[in-house]
Amino acid sequence: MKLYPSISKDLIELPQAFPIIISQSVGVNPTFQRLHWHMALEINYILKGSGYYLINGSRYDFQQGDIVLIRSNDLHRAFEAEDLVMNVIMFDSAYLALEQRYDAELLIPFRETGLRFDNVLDRSHPMLALLGEIISDMAVEFERKEPHFEVVVRARLMQFLAFVNRYFSKNNETGTPYARGMETIRGVLHDIEADISYPWTLKELAEAAHLSPSRFSTLFVQVVGTSPMDYLIQLRLSHAAHLLESSDKKIIEVAAECGFRNLSNFNRLFKQHVGKLPSELRE
Known part of the structure; x- marks a missing residue:
């Protein structure tokens, strides 16, 4: 565009x-x-x-x-x-x-x-x-x-x-370059969701897709609507919100399980994306 x-x-x-x-x-x-x-x-x-x-x-x-x-x-x-x-x-x-x-x-x-x-x-x-x-x-x-x-x-x-x-849709054909690209991203999404706590890097995700980091990032944004790292953060925060509401785990334990090594960073991102602090959501 x-x-x-x-x-x-x-x-x-x-x-x-x-x-x-x-x-x-x-x-x-x-x-x-x-x-x-x-x-x-x-x-x-x-x-x-x-x-x-x-x-x-x-x-x-x-x-x-x-x-x-x-x-x-x-x-x-x-x-x-x-x-x-x-x-x-x-x-x-x-x-x-x-x-x-x-x-x-x-x-x-x-x-x-x-x-x-x-x-x-x-x-x-x-x-x-x-x-x-x-x-x-x-x-x-x-x-x-x-x-x-x-x-x-x-x-x-x-x-x-x-x-x-x-x-x-005016064209439901499969096998187009875009459709093949979507299947590539689907595979990467599966890998991310299977281990959201792993400290994924852009290079590792691009290698899993057999693409350069720049090409992978462009394709990921086209398919998912946000960058790979932003998506990973959103996925982790969604899982964190679920754990906070459905378990008695300490906030620091939830943060670690969801891939956040720094509690203050977890609190900041949670507030930014969810609108509340983890402690406020649990209350």
């Missing part, structure tokens, strides 16, 4: 502990009127009216009921034709990194936009209405913020992406 150094990146401030924002836009606000790009992934559901997007120099018309996907780093600009109202979802690709242990293709609709998937999903497809309902449910949950709304929003987002994968 191309970056645009001459055009300032939009600083989308996503909450650290729950990196997703769902809002409703009436008309086209000044942020969307200019050419811009950002790291967050974006989903637009057109509730009313019509308009069009310019995305990387191509025009995409949209109307009521349409769903638009915009990747990280896509240079884009929105235009209103008539009475435009839409739900806008912004989220961090790393938000669903752990879920990709079970479905490595979860974010493929964004990574292969323009190849296997269109920016504007096929409006003639009978499943499009269901996707709109899922987005509307997410918006309601996000606005009301009732207990456990984060879990519901996350589950709806995974369901949305799974259905886009299932019903809107």
Whole structure:
């Protein structure tokens, strides 16, 4: 994906502990009127009216009921034709990194936009209405913020992406270089998960994939949505949270079992990714 150094990146401030924002836009606000790009992934559901997007120099018309996907780093600009109202979802690709242990293709609709998937999903497809309902449910949950709304929003987002994968892919061929690359990463993921406490290095993981460290890192980010080392940290922290809630092990024992040799570093990373200190989660 191309970056645009001459055009300032939009600083989308996503909450650290729950990196997703769902809002409703009436008309086209000044942020969307200019050419811009950002790291967050974006989903637009057109509730009313019509308009069009310019995305990387191509025009995409949209109307009521349409769903638009915009990747990280896509240079884009929105235009209103008539009475435009839409739900806008912004989220961090790393938000669903752990879920990709079970479905490595979860974010493929964004990574292969323009190849296997269109920016504007096929409006003639009978499943499009269901996707709109899922987005509307997410918006309601996000606005009301009732207990456990984060879990519901996350589950709806995974369901949305799974259905886009299932019903809107234009090419389900296997054996492509990308598919072979995914199988390579799947093998490495299995190795990591089999021994998360091992002090893995980028060089060791790349050697397991029979790739150079730079090529391996690029392929890993394409498939998983985050770097190998970031993914390993997320996996360790997820297991640590499980141990803290399901066992009586001391925090220092949990940290060691999950591959953290330094307790202060474990506390810092846990707070950063989970939003609470290990001691606070246990309480």
